[in-house]
Amino acid sequence: MTKRKIDKARGERIRHVRSEILKIGSQEQFAKLLSQYGTPVTRGAVGNWETGKEVGIENLSRICKVAQVNLDWLAYNRGQPKGLAIASFDPDSPDDDPFEAGYTREHWQGSQEGAIPEIDGKLGAGQGQVGEVINLPVGKNAISGHAVKAEWILPIEYLRNEAKASPAKTIVMEVVGDSMSPTYQPGDRVLVDLSQDTMTSDTVYAISDGESEPQIKRLQRVPFSSPTEVIIISDNENLQDFTVELNRLQILGRICGVIARR
Incomplete structure (x- = not known):
């Protein structure tokens, strides 16, 4: 089995969006907010993303839409958050x-x-x-x-x-x-x-x-x-x-x- 790559830096950016930009204290609240804009998201999924585990582009774009940040920055650390x-x-x-x-x-x-x-x-x-x-x-x-x-x-x-x-x-x-x-x-x-x-x-x-x-x-x-x-x-x-x-x-x-x- 191929081990999936961990991107800790991306996880930190997702955590920053949740806690600093959206001012949401818990992963559970963040999951509930994201669930309003598509398929349900669990607290466990948010926790995995914030540790750097794999996250699909659909969920990344959903986070960007909710937080009004640049997808290129969130996914690849290119440009500015509000770009x-x-x-x-x-x-x-x-x-x-x-x-x-x-x-x-x-x-x-x-x-x-x-x-x-x-x-x-x-x-x-x-x-x-x-x-x-x-x-x-x-x-x-x-x-x-x-x-x-x-x-x-x-x-x-x-x-x-x-x-x-x-x-x-x-x-x-x-x-x-x-x-x-x-x-x-x-x-x-x-x-x-x-x-x-x-x-x-x-x-x-x-x-x-x-x-x-x-x-x-x-x-x-x-x-x-x-x-x-x-x-x-x-x-x-x-x-x-x-x-x-x-x-x-x-x-x-x-x-x-x-x-x-x-």
């Missing part, structure tokens, strides 16, 4: 990718109240960048998401009342290129509210055509057009505007604010 923010902006990914709810923006938790994640992806005021997309195995499938490269601490009242943004669904992205100058300069960071993914007014949005990297552009609806058309506007007066049908665009979110050096 993922949102589903990937990768234009080449299929529309039916099986994203897990535990990896969406609203489930990400920062180091303190008011923390907004800056993801490893850039909005093009010209040519955007998808950034590093991390692929993680979950059972027979895989999920992908962006690494969080920084946290920005912003007052909740400002986000809700002034920026008119959802604190739980807002991210920070860097601007590259000068097509939106002088309003948005290269190196500026913008607040993107992912919950505002439809065009409700003529303003600035993060957009994608489904084939290229995400862009930051001003959208203006064409009156009386059918099907509805929008003018895609670059604030840089040296660049030409163009018109497309609205249904050809993917609106990722509304630009709600800018963090800039002026």
Whole structure:
């Protein structure tokens, strides 16, 4: 009989999730919590995992979903515990990718109240960048998401009342290129509210055509057009505007604010 490998370091990470992140004192309570999200888990199983014995990827992903931690960190000690923010902006990914709810923006938790994640992806005021997309195995499938490269601490009242943004669904992205100058300069960071993914007014949005990297552009609806058309506007007066049908665009979110050096 082949002896199964013991991974004590992984066991310590599972113990850390239970006792330090979730603040659960007993293995039995942890087992009961995990059992609410799938097949029943016993206290004995949790005890085995915490000593480094084998644990399946399905149970690892369940722990990550409950504790809102990075699966790559828990399983393989790669990256940070709170490493993922949102589903990937990768234009080449299929529309039916099986994203897990535990990896969406609203489930990400920062180091303190008011923390907004800056993801490893850039909005093009010209040519955007998808950034590093991390692929993680979950059972027979895989999920992908962006690494969080920084946290920005912003007052909740400002986000809700002034920026008119959802604190739980807002991210920070860097601007590259000068097509939106002088309003948005290269190196500026913008607040993107992912919950505002439809065009409700003529303003600035993060957009994608489904084939290229995400862009930051001003959208203006064409009156009386059918099907509805929008003018895609670059604030840089040296660049030409163009018109497309609205249904050809993917609106990722509304630009709600800018963090800039002026």
